[in-house]
Amino acid sequence: MAPEVPLRNSLLLRLLIASFAISLVSIAATAWLTARSTTLALKQERGQILADDTTIQNTLEGFAASHPNWDGAERTVRDLARRTGRGIVITTRAREVITASDRSAADRLPLNASAVIDPLHLSPLPDQGAGPPEDVSRIDPRAVGPYLLPTPERKKLRQLARQEVSCLYDTHGLRTHIVEEPSGRPAIRAVPSGAVTPQTCATKDLSAPTPTEAKALTELTALVRTCADRNRIRFEEPLTIDTRFRLRQAGFEQGSSRLDDCVEEGRREQLAPHVAPAALLFVTSPSQTATPVFDLSRAGTLRVLGTTSLVLTLTIAITAIIAIRLIRPLRKLTNAARDPSGRHIRIPITTKDEIGYLGAALNELSERRERTDEQRRVMVSDIAHELRTPLSNIRGWLDAAQDGLADPDSSLVASLQEEAGLLQHIIDDLQVLAAADAGSLRLNPRKLSLRELAEQSLDAHQTAAQAGRVALTGHFTDDLTIEGDPVRLRQVLGNLLSNAIRHTPPHGSVTVSAYRVEGGVEIRVADTGSGIQPEELPRIFDRFWRAEQSRSRNTGGSGLGLSIVRHLVQAHGGEVSAVSSPGTETVFTVRLPN
Structure with a gap:
C-alpha cells in the first residue's frame, strides 16, 4: 500500500493556503489602492506629474537620438513606467503600437498624443530663442550619427583639452573643467558657469575637425549645396562648415540668410538613417476615480473586521468542500496506477466531470499500452525469425569453409552475398517502417x-x-x-x-x-x-x-x-x-x- 501523502504536500492544505492568501491579497489590494490614490493626489499638488512627463519625453528623445530604430525601447519604457507610475505607449504616426509599458495602457489610448518623439524636430522650449540664432536648433544634440568619434580621436582631443585647461589656470588663474559632448568631442566650461573663457590658450587643433568629423562635414557640405541650388540661394565659395555646424564665409552673418535653414535641413537628411523614426508618445495617468471616504470610527472598524472574517470563513469552508471532493477520486486513480501486479486494472468511472474524463483517459491509455506491448513482443519475435535463417546460412557456410568441407569458390561467395543482400533488404524495410511509425518519414x-x-x-x-x-x-x-x-x-x-x-x-x-x-x-x-x-x-x-x-x-x-x-x-x-x-x-x- 502506498504511504499517505504528507500534510505539507496535501492538495487540501495547498488549496486552503491559496484561498487564505487570495483573501489577504484582496484586503491588501484595497488598502494599497487607497494609499495609492492619496499619493497620486499629493504628487499632483507638488507638480510631480509634470516633472515625470518631462523626464519621460527627454529620456525617450535621447533613446531615439542614439538608436536607428525603436528595437530595445521596451526596457526603457517599462523602467520609466515603474519609476513614474505612468502608463507609457509609443506608436507610429498611424497610431500603431510600437511598445507599451503594459497591455492595458495600449488598449486605452487618449484622443490626442502627449508629445511627438522626433529627435530631428524637437519642440521648442519656453526659453529657446534667447541665445544667438546659430544656437537655436531643433535637432537633438544627442543625435550624432556619423559624427561619433572613435576612441583614438577622443583620446587625442581630450589630451589637447587638458593642455588648454592647464594653460587657462596657469595664465589667468581661471578654473575650468572638461565636458564630453554626445559625439565624444571635449568642451571646456568655466567655473562658475557663464564666465567668459579667454581665447589666448585656445588651439586650432582642438577646434579643428577630426578625420571622422571632416568626412561627415564634407557630406553635409554637399547636402547644403544641393539645398542652396534647389532653393536658388546664392553663396560665396569656399563653403565651409565648422564642428559647431556654423557657416564660415567672408561677410556672412550667422543666422541672417536662408543658408542656415539649408544647414539644418542637410543635418536632418544626414542624421535620418541614424535615429529612430518619429513616433507619438502617449502618457496616461492611473485611473483617478472618486475614492470613498472610510468610516474609521470604532463601529466602522468592527464592521470592516467582521466582514473580513466572514469572507475568510466562507472562502476556507468552500475550498475545503471542493478539495475533499477532488481528492477522493484522485486517490482512486493513484492506487490503480500504483498496482504492484502491473496488469491493466480498469478504473471505475463514477462522475462525468474532469476527474471522470481523466479516469477514462487512463483506462484507454492502459489498454493501448497492453496492445502496444503485445505488438512489440510479436514484432521482436518475427524480426528474430526473419533474421535467423540468413544468419544461420551464412554461419553454416563459413563454418563449412573453415572446416574444409566446402571450397571458398565463387559459388560460395555468391551464396553468402545473396544471404547478406537479404539481410540488408530486411533491415532497409524495417528502417522505412520505423520512420513511418515515428512520424519522421x-x-x-x-x-x-x-x-x-x-x-x-x-x-x-x-x-x-x-x-x-x-x-x-x-x-x-x-x-x-x-x-x-x-x-x-x-x-x-x-x-x-x-x-x-x-x-x-x-x-x-x-x-x-x-x-x-x-x-x-x-x-x-x-x-x-x-x-x-x-x-x-x-x-x-x-x-x-x-x-x-x-x-x-x-x-x-x-x-x-x-x-x-x-x-x-x-x-x-x-x-x-x-x-x-x-x-x-x-x-x-x-x-x-x-
Missing part, C-alpha cells in the same frame, strides 16, 4: 508523370518476369501528372510488382494499369496467381504476414513489402486496397490525390 514531392514512372518500373522488373515465365504488360493514359515523391512511388510500384511476379505461376500474367479518376489517379496491379483467401485479406498489409506461413523464403519474401506500400501511400495522402478471387486473380488498387 520524409517525402520530397514534385510534379511527375506517373506514366513514365510506371514504365520505368515495368522495365526494371522485365528480367524477373521473364525468369519466371510471366507476361508483364502495362496500360496507361496520358494525363497522369501528379504531385509526389518519385523515389517512394517507385518503391510502391516495385513492391507491388515483385509481390505479383513472385506469386504468379509460369505462363501467368501481371498487368499494370493507371488512369485518372475523380480527384486523383488510380493504379491497378493485377496478377493471375494463386490468390488470397477472403478471411486473410484484412491481414495482408500486416508486417511479417504471409498467405502461406510454410512457404519457402525464396518465394515468400520478408513479409514487409505490402506493409511498406500502405505506409508510403498513406504518406502521400492516398489509400491502397486489395481484392482477390482465389485461383483466378488478385488486384491491388492504389489511389493517389492530384
Whole structure:
C-alpha cells in the first residue's frame, strides 16, 4: 500500500493556503489602492506629474537620438513606467503600437498624443530663442550619427583639452573643467558657469575637425549645396562648415540668410538613417476615480473586521468542500496506477466531470499500452525469425569453409552475398517502417508523370518476369501528372510488382494499369496467381504476414513489402486496397490525390 501523502504536500492544505492568501491579497489590494490614490493626489499638488512627463519625453528623445530604430525601447519604457507610475505607449504616426509599458495602457489610448518623439524636430522650449540664432536648433544634440568619434580621436582631443585647461589656470588663474559632448568631442566650461573663457590658450587643433568629423562635414557640405541650388540661394565659395555646424564665409552673418535653414535641413537628411523614426508618445495617468471616504470610527472598524472574517470563513469552508471532493477520486486513480501486479486494472468511472474524463483517459491509455506491448513482443519475435535463417546460412557456410568441407569458390561467395543482400533488404524495410511509425518519414514531392514512372518500373522488373515465365504488360493514359515523391512511388510500384511476379505461376500474367479518376489517379496491379483467401485479406498489409506461413523464403519474401506500400501511400495522402478471387486473380488498387 502506498504511504499517505504528507500534510505539507496535501492538495487540501495547498488549496486552503491559496484561498487564505487570495483573501489577504484582496484586503491588501484595497488598502494599497487607497494609499495609492492619496499619493497620486499629493504628487499632483507638488507638480510631480509634470516633472515625470518631462523626464519621460527627454529620456525617450535621447533613446531615439542614439538608436536607428525603436528595437530595445521596451526596457526603457517599462523602467520609466515603474519609476513614474505612468502608463507609457509609443506608436507610429498611424497610431500603431510600437511598445507599451503594459497591455492595458495600449488598449486605452487618449484622443490626442502627449508629445511627438522626433529627435530631428524637437519642440521648442519656453526659453529657446534667447541665445544667438546659430544656437537655436531643433535637432537633438544627442543625435550624432556619423559624427561619433572613435576612441583614438577622443583620446587625442581630450589630451589637447587638458593642455588648454592647464594653460587657462596657469595664465589667468581661471578654473575650468572638461565636458564630453554626445559625439565624444571635449568642451571646456568655466567655473562658475557663464564666465567668459579667454581665447589666448585656445588651439586650432582642438577646434579643428577630426578625420571622422571632416568626412561627415564634407557630406553635409554637399547636402547644403544641393539645398542652396534647389532653393536658388546664392553663396560665396569656399563653403565651409565648422564642428559647431556654423557657416564660415567672408561677410556672412550667422543666422541672417536662408543658408542656415539649408544647414539644418542637410543635418536632418544626414542624421535620418541614424535615429529612430518619429513616433507619438502617449502618457496616461492611473485611473483617478472618486475614492470613498472610510468610516474609521470604532463601529466602522468592527464592521470592516467582521466582514473580513466572514469572507475568510466562507472562502476556507468552500475550498475545503471542493478539495475533499477532488481528492477522493484522485486517490482512486493513484492506487490503480500504483498496482504492484502491473496488469491493466480498469478504473471505475463514477462522475462525468474532469476527474471522470481523466479516469477514462487512463483506462484507454492502459489498454493501448497492453496492445502496444503485445505488438512489440510479436514484432521482436518475427524480426528474430526473419533474421535467423540468413544468419544461420551464412554461419553454416563459413563454418563449412573453415572446416574444409566446402571450397571458398565463387559459388560460395555468391551464396553468402545473396544471404547478406537479404539481410540488408530486411533491415532497409524495417528502417522505412520505423520512420513511418515515428512520424519522421520524409517525402520530397514534385510534379511527375506517373506514366513514365510506371514504365520505368515495368522495365526494371522485365528480367524477373521473364525468369519466371510471366507476361508483364502495362496500360496507361496520358494525363497522369501528379504531385509526389518519385523515389517512394517507385518503391510502391516495385513492391507491388515483385509481390505479383513472385506469386504468379509460369505462363501467368501481371498487368499494370493507371488512369485518372475523380480527384486523383488510380493504379491497378493485377496478377493471375494463386490468390488470397477472403478471411486473410484484412491481414495482408500486416508486417511479417504471409498467405502461406510454410512457404519457402525464396518465394515468400520478408513479409514487409505490402506493409511498406500502405505506409508510403498513406504518406502521400492516398489509400491502397486489395481484392482477390482465389485461383483466378488478385488486384491491388492504389489511389493517389492530384
